[in-house]
Amino acid sequence: MTGGNDTADAAQPHPKSRGAARRAMRRGPTIDDVAELAGVSRGTVSRVLNGARYVSPAALKAVERAVRTTGYTVNQSARSLVTKQSNAVAFVLSEPQERLFEDPNFSVLLRCCTQALAEHDISLILMLESSDAERDRVLRYVRGGHVDGVLLISAHSGDPLIADLASGVVPAVACGKPGGPEAAIPYVAAEDTEGARQMTRHLVAQGRKRIGMIACTQVVGGQERLQGYRDVLGRKARGRLVVDTSDYSFAAGAAAMRELLSVSPDIDAVFAASDLLAAGALAELRRAGRRVPDDVAVGGFDDSRIARETDPPLTTIRQPLERVAADMVDVLLRLIRREPASSRLLPTELVLRESA
Amino acid sequence: MTGGNDTADAAQPHPKSRGAARRAMRRGPTIDDVAELAGVSRGTVSRVLNGARYVSPAALKAVERAVRTTGYTVNQSARSLVTKQSNAVAFVLSEPQERLFEDPNFSVLLRCCTQALAEHDISLILMLESSDAERDRVLRYVRGGHVDGVLLISAHSGDPLIADLASGVVPAVACGKPGGPEAAIPYVAAEDTEGARQMTRHLVAQGRKRIGMIACTQVVGGQERLQGYRDVLGRKARGRLVVDTSDYSFAAGAAAMRELLSVSPDIDAVFAASDLLAAGALAELRRAGRRVPDDVAVGGFDDSRIARETDPPLTTIRQPLERVAADMVDVLLRLIRREPASSRLLPTELVLRESA
DNA sequence: CAGTACTCTGTGAGCGTTCACAGAATCGGC
DNA sequence: GCCGATTCTGTGAACGCTCACAGAGTACTG
Numbered sequence: 001m002t003g004g005n006d007t008a009d010a011a012q013p014h015p016k017s018r019g020a021a022r023r024a025m026r027r028g029p030t031i032d033d034v035a036e037l038a039g040v041s042r043g044t045v046s047r048v049l050n051g052a053r054y055v056s057p058a059a060l061k062a063v064e065r066a067v068r069t070t071g072y073t074v075n076q077s078a079r080s081l082v083t084k085q086s087n088a089v090a091f092v093l094s095e096p097q098e099r100l101f102e103d104p105n106f107s108v109l110l111r112c113c114t115q116a117l118a119e120h121d122i123s124l125i126l127m128l129e130s131s132d133a134e135r136d137r138v139l140r141y142v143r144g145g146h147v148d149g150v151l152l153i154s155a156h157s158g159d160p161l162i163a164d165l166a167s168g169v170v171p172a173v174a175c176g177k178p179g180g181p182e183a184a185i186p187y188v189a190a191e192d193t194e195g196a197r198q199m200t201r202h203l204v205a206q207g208r209k210r211i212g213m214i215a216c217t218q219v220v221g222g223q224e225r226l227q228g229y230r231d232v233l234g235r236k237a238r239g240r241l242v243v244d245t246s247d248y249s250f251a252a253g254a255a256a257m258r259e260l261l262s263v264s265p266d267i268d269a270v271f272a273a274s275d276l277l278a279a280g281a282l283a284e285l286r287r288a289g290r291r292v293p294d295d296v297a298v299g300g301f302d303d304s305r306i307a308r309e310t311d312p313p314l315t316t317i318r319q320p321l322e323r324v325a326a327d328m329v330d331v332l333l334r335l336i337r338r339e340p341a342s343s344r345l346l347p348t349e350l351v352l353r354e355s356a
Numbered sequence: 357m358t359g360g361n362d363t364a365d366a367a368q369p370h371p372k373s374r375g376a377a378r379r380a381m382r383r384g385p386t387i388d389d390v391a392e393l394a395g396v397s398r399g400t401v402s403r404v405l406n407g408a409r410y411v412s413p414a415a416l417k418a419v420e421r422a423v424r425t426t427g428y429t430v431n432q433s434a435r436s437l438v439t440k441q442s443n444a445v446a447f448v449l450s451e452p453q454e455r456l457f458e459d460p461n462f463s464v465l466l467r468c469c470t471q472a473l474a475e476h477d478i479s480l481i482l483m484l485e486s487s488d489a490e491r492d493r494v495l496r497y498v499r500g501g502h503v504d505g506v507l508l509i510s511a512h513s514g515d516p517l518i519a520d521l522a523s524g525v526v527p528a529v530a531c532g533k534p535g536g537p538e539a540a541i542p543y544v545a546a547e548d549t550e551g552a553r554q555m556t557r558h559l560v561a562q563g564r565k566r567i568g569m570i571a572c573t574q575v576v577g578g579q580e581r582l583q584g585y586r587d588v589l590g591r592k593a594r595g596r597l598v599v600d601t602s603d604y605s606f607a608a609g610a611a612a613m614r615e616l617l618s619v620s621p622d623i624d625a626v627f628a629a630s631d632l633l634a635a636g637a638l639a640e641l642r643r644a645g646r647r648v649p650d651d652v653a654v655g656g657f658d659d660s661r662i663a664r665e666t667d668p669p670l671t672t673i674r675q676p677l678e679r680v681a682a683d684m685v686d687v688l689l690r691l692i693r694r695e696p697a698s699s700r701l702l703p704t705e706l707v708l709r710e711s712a
Numbered sequence: 713c714a715g716t717a718c719t720c721t722g723t724g725a726g727c728g729t730t731c732a733c734a735g736a737a738t739c740g741g742c
Numbered sequence: 743g744c745c746g747a748t749t750c751t752g753t754g755a756a757c758g759c760t761c762a763c764a765g766a767g768t769a770c771t772g
Contacts, residue, residue, distance in 0.1 A: 118490060118493060127470070406730080
């Protein structure tokens with residue numbers, strides 16, 4: 001029965017004595033240890049632990065000292081059990097991950113969210129949601145109350161998680177406007193339409209006549225970028241000059257550029273809906289022997305790291321990703337505290353480099 | 357007194373009746389709800405929840421059905437409180453993060469670790485450790501028993517966390533051999549030395565005479581790559597042809613290449629200790645008007661995403677990062693279960709593309 | 713000084729699990 | 743038909759914390 005009991009030293013430890021048996025095999029000090037050392041009660045220690053109100057200066061000092069000398073840390077499980085708060089939020093990635101992980105923006109977002117949360121002593125739990133099994137796990141996890149809220153990155157409409165989150169049971173914030181009519185989830189995003197207008201206007205101002213676009217209308221943000229392009233070009237935006245790709249990847253950018261080149265060889269500018277797409281276009285243009293920006297100007301979107309590393313460096317639209325992350329966390333925390341909070345739109349900015 | 361009680365229907369809810377008050381304001385069903393519905397006891401439900409041994413087929417079936425109809429999920433906090441296991445591990449990043457997040461390898465590692473852990477129903481908590489405040493938080497967090505183990509990415513020797521983890525109190529696995537004498541932490545890494553030899557041999561076989569190296573000896577893996585280069589070149593590896601950079605970044609690669617070109621203008625090959633470094637070198641070579649690979653061959657290391665996107669695409673050494681991640685998780689889980697587990701070294705492979 | 717209002721403190725109960733234990737049922741083998 | 747295994751089940755007791763409550767001081771008002 002006792003398969004492999006190795007600490008069989010004490011003959012019969014009588015089960016009633018608390019303090020005795022405790023120190024023997026405990027992981028760390030408990031709130032009772034602190035209380036005892038400080039000469040106060042559990043309750044008082046608990047009070048100083050969560051915003052010391054109604055505790056005398058003397059007691060406060062004693063407890064703080066006791067905490068320090070014992071090296072006490074609160075047991076989050078025990079606390080969660082009663083407060084029903086986990087002090088953790090899920091960062092859910094619902095795109096096919098390879099694609100998204102390829103996106104340098106994502107790293108920035110992840111990093112900044114982690115940092116912003118850490119300041120509030122909340123931990124970030126990373127969850128992937130691409131296969132059905134994973135989707136199921138995420139759903140169970142979130143519904144099970146394991147997290148206080150969800151940061152939703154790049155959600156597909158039709159995802160059962162969205163419906164759940166939209167119902168407001170679990171606070172959630174999306175990055176970028178979620179698609180689908182059911183998606184009533186608050187979100188934080190850049191002003192995609194206006195950003196696209198800025199870039200298109202810039203290309204026009206340069207005297208470019210045949211301005212193509214590599215779009216990606218799978219996501220709402222992508223649709224808005226296309227809209228911005230059309231806003232500026234008006235009727236001049238012929239359909240033939242727009243290629244819609246399936247994703248924001250380097251390879252897709254190259255393929256789209258190839259198509260653009262074959263359909264319209266006299267193209268003299270191209271606006272790609274992301275830097276990665278633009279980088280792919282750049283590679284294809286070089287292969288085709290076109291000089292950038294002399295023959296063809298190239299504009300990107302995002303101002304991600306890659307924009308500085310292409311040859312030539314990309315003229316692009318800066319998305320304030322650090323702020324997006326910070327705002328997502330801010331909105332989520334408000335929602336968790338049941339405070340009112342709504343979606344936010346952040347301004348973009350044209351960054352001039354050499355490609356256009 | 358009853359400050360804001362909104363379900364005040366019963367006059368005096370007598371405090372002893374459990375089942376009654378429960379359903380009113382609970383978050384989700386508990387194990388007792390399941391037990392009641394299945395017509396068995398708490399204990400039996402608990403047994404089926406954790407590997408159903410000693411439970412009759414009838415009971416098993418009843419419980420499973422009850423779980424399904426109630427939509428029950430275990431309360432991880434309650435479970436952790438008694439088992440002292442959190443079913444979570446920390447993924448700790450201790451480099452200055454901007455730098456590391458820039459590394460495409462990191463994303464792969466993070467993704468694969470998350471996936472591998474998810475298969476065991478363990479969640480990954482991302483923690484950054486660059487500022488002192490963050491370092492402190494991570495330390496408290498890990499020591500506080502909030503996680504069952506730690507995946508340590510790119511640790512500095514001298515980090516107090518390392519000392520802690522090396523002591524074996526909390527299971528940990530490092531990615532890449534940790535530096536410093538105190539670092540007795542198990543690790544998983546690629547065979548850096550052999551990989552570097554493969555690349556250097558390849559360059560030699562191509563008839564290259566003046567082969568430079570852009571090294572990064574800040575980390576042990578980087579030292580080993582330099583060693584591999586020296587192993588093959590022997591005395592021919594003059595000091596002047598080696599530039600040691602401070603980090604694995606694009607900018608550092610460009611700067612190092614510039615130095616190499618000025619010190620040794622007749623250089624005809626360069627082996628960079630990472631793809632990012634190689635990409636920077638490529639950019640610098642183009643700026644200097646050297647053709648790759650005609651004038652100068654360039655070899656990278658990692659076979660990260662970027663190797664396929666440079667112009668020309670990089671010949672590089674493939675590190676089996678997916679396996680590194682999987683093995684890290686495997687080793688960590690063994691350690692957590694108190695099973696024996698030791699460091700692992702994974703083979704590398706030469707990937708031929710166009711740059712060399 | 714009574715009354716009232718604060719500040720401060722300790723205590724009991726309960727959060728939802730697991731685990732050890734004890735008892736009930738079943739099954740062979742004699 | 744009794745014994746010892748073996749399988750199966752229910753029942754306290756924790757785990758470490760927070761929260762509501764009650765009671766003890768202290769201070770200010772009338």
